[in-house]
Amino acid sequence: MIHKYCYFQGAITQFDKAHISLNDLGVLRGYGVFDFYRSYNGKPFHLKEHYARFQNSARSIGLTVPVSFKNFEKITLDLLKKNKVKDASFRAVLLGGPVQNSLAPARPTFYILNEEAYAPTDEQAKNGVSLMVHEYLRYIPEAKTTNYMEAVKMQKEKIKQKAYEILYVLNGEVLECSTSNIFMIKGKHLITPKKNILKGITRKVILKIAKKDFIIEERDVEIYELLLADEVFISGTNKEILPIIKVGKKVIGNGKVGEKTKLLMKLWKDITHNI
Amino acid sequence: MIHKYCYFQGAITQFDKAHISLNDLGVLRGYGVFDFYRSYNGKPFHLKEHYARFQNSARSIGLTVPVSFKNFEKITLDLLKKNKVKDASFRAVLLGGPVQNSLAPARPTFYILNEEAYAPTDEQAKNGVSLMVHEYLRYIPEAKTTNYMEAVKMQKEKIKQKAYEILYVLNGEVLECSTSNIFMIKGKHLITPKKNILKGITRKVILKIAKKDFIIEERDVEIYELLLADEVFISGTNKEILPIIKVGKKVIGNGKVGEKTKLLMKLWKDITHNI
Numbered sequence: 001m002i003h004k005y006c007y008f009q010g011a012i013t014q015f016d017k018a019h020i021s022l023n024d025l026g027v028l029r030g031y032g033v034f035d036f037y038r039s040y041n042g043k044p045f046h047l048k049e050h051y052a053r054f055q056n057s058a059r060s061i062g063l064t065v066p067v068s069f070k071n072f073e074k075i076t077l078d079l080l081k082k083n084k085v086k087d088a089s090f091r092a093v094l095l096g097g098p099v100q101n102s103l104a105p106a107r108p109t110f111y112i113l114n115e116e117a118y119a120p121t122d123e124q125a126k127n128g129v130s131l132m133v134h135e136y137l138r139y140i141p142e143a144k145t146t147n148y149m150e151a152v153k154m155q156k157e158k159i160k161q162k163a164y165e166i167l168y169v170l171n172g173e174v175l176e177c178s179t180s181n182i183f184m185i186k187g188k189h190l191i192t193p194k195k196n197i198l199k200g201i202t203r204k205v206i207l208k209i210a211k212k213d214f215i216i217e218e219r220d221v222e223i224y225e226l227l228l229a230d231e232v233f234i235s236g237t238n239k240e241i242l243p244i245i246k247v248g249k250k251v252i253g254n255g256k257v258g259e260k261t262k263l264l265m266k267l268w269k270d271i272t273h274n275i
Numbered sequence: 276m277i278h279k280y281c282y283f284q285g286a287i288t289q290f291d292k293a294h295i296s297l298n299d300l301g302v303l304r305g306y307g308v309f310d311f312y313r314s315y316n317g318k319p320f321h322l323k324e325h326y327a328r329f330q331n332s333a334r335s336i337g338l339t340v341p342v343s344f345k346n347f348e349k350i351t352l353d354l355l356k357k358n359k360v361k362d363a364s365f366r367a368v369l370l371g372g373p374v375q376n377s378l379a380p381a382r383p384t385f386y387i388l389n390e391e392a393y394a395p396t397d398e399q400a401k402n403g404v405s406l407m408v409h410e411y412l413r414y415i416p417e418a419k420t421t422n423y424m425e426a427v428k429m430q431k432e433k434i435k436q437k438a439y440e441i442l443y444v445l446n447g448e449v450l451e452c453s454t455s456n457i458f459m460i461k462g463k464h465l466i467t468p469k470k471n472i473l474k475g476i477t478r479k480v481i482l483k484i485a486k487k488d489f490i491i492e493e494r495d496v497e498i499y500e501l502l503l504a505d506e507v508f509i510s511g512t513n514k515e516i517l518p519i520i521k522v523g524k525k526v527i528g529n530g531k532v533g534e535k536t537k538l539l540m541k542l543w544k545d546i547t548h549n550i
Contacts, residue, residue, distance in 0.1 A: 001375055001376065002376075004297060006297065008297070015297065018297055019295060019296065019297070020294060020295040020296070020297060020299070020302060021294065021295070021296030022276060022281065022283070022290065022295060022368070022388060023290075023388065024295070024302075024388055025427060026302050026367065027295060027299075027301050027302055027307065027370065027421065027422075028309070028366070028421060029421060029423035029424065029426070030305030030307070030420070030421040030422045030423060030424055031423065031427045032302065032305070034303070061424060061427070061428050062427075062428055062431065070361075091303070093297070093302070093303065095302065096427060100277060101277055101390065101391070101393055103423065103426055103427050103453070103454075104430045105426070105427065105428050111297055113297060113298065115376065116376070117287050119496070120375055130370050139414070139425070140424075145305070145424060146302065146304060146305040147301060147305045147422060147424055148303075148304035148306065148378065148413075149304065149305055149306050149336060149414065149415075149420060149422055150414070151304070151367070151378055152300060152304050152306045152335050152336070152337075152371060152378050152379070152380065153337055154411065155378050155379045156337065177379070179378075203452060206526065260289060267363055
């Protein structure tokens, strides 16, 4: 659910009273970027990193985020206050702006939606979920553009395959999921792809908190390695750490959530609950 | 310029009073298709073909055009009447629709903008224009999705190179331009790419009217062939037939608009002026 108040073009306003022009480049030409972050207990989680990534995404398609970090943070905190929530997610969106007859961006459209903090169900977190495998490389994978047509198009197939998420692979190489990063555990090694992916902030924090207990490898991962891993999980702002027990038709390990994934989930809970 | 009245979700309405929700999948996930057509002297040009292509584009990403052809035609004619114009272009847009927390399309957003019928300047049509060359394959090239991020991103470079349009090539194979199709003339042969392109309605009509004077070849075209062609031109709803005198740094033929292109331009004028 989207909360009542959002930020739109310079002011906090009611979500259902703010609108986009029919001729925005973000609509007519799919020209936009976004970032997705959340708060725990009223505190934005790693907001600086999200802002930096948002800037980077914008830059990669030739746009500029129109507010400073300080302002970005203020808007975020104001939204929490105005919507009277503490745990919430935020979707910052930057579009090319309205145009009359041109492919060239004009005055960008910038807004931030404040949404419920969704999470996998307790059952999903406890028992793990499945992935479907799909050959695909995102356009400018390092940036969070609004170009998710392939992910939307694949939703029906995902449901048909009873999968929770879509794993993108390219020529046998594991990349990322449609809205999350992927990790595998093999012995003492925690391994995650490094190239042609969106580097998630959750991914980054996991690599940090895992250092003590794992040998970290950021590198190319072949699909056969993933299928033969001891444990697999995905990560994302709203998914946090979510165990994967099946990839395509292959059961991972013994089909149960592994102890090392549980350890990381516990470490994650610790840092987000004591924020 | 966009005319005062548009069609939006079931009714003719003022363009500046119709809006898109901040959470439309067409915005948040770039999930949409469109079609672009025009009228000559109050008569929609090859509307059936445009409607069929629009349906096909929609289908290819899992959407359905929510109006029948009869209704589509009526809306088009009503817009001309309401805006008091006879020569105009139309942009029919179909988006995934507003969502709360999902990648799955809900109730689609459908609208038609009525716009001025832009055309190249007399000078451009008389003396020809240049293309820049860019390695790129559009996502689902046979469909007219709203995914034009690469085209928008390349606008600055296009201006820098003083080019009129961007020619997409893939591994040495000529495909299409960012918003037009491409043709080359070699002796009596009129040659145009067949695969991995959006099949323009203008392209289709050209192939029909050229039959009498040319040997038509729809086939793979290598970039070196294009550079060595006698004549080159591009086609599109608003560009009609526009001569190309330079591709990248290579001057085509003697750098002047060729006689055979002029013949086709004349044939085009005949059919559109006597509609």
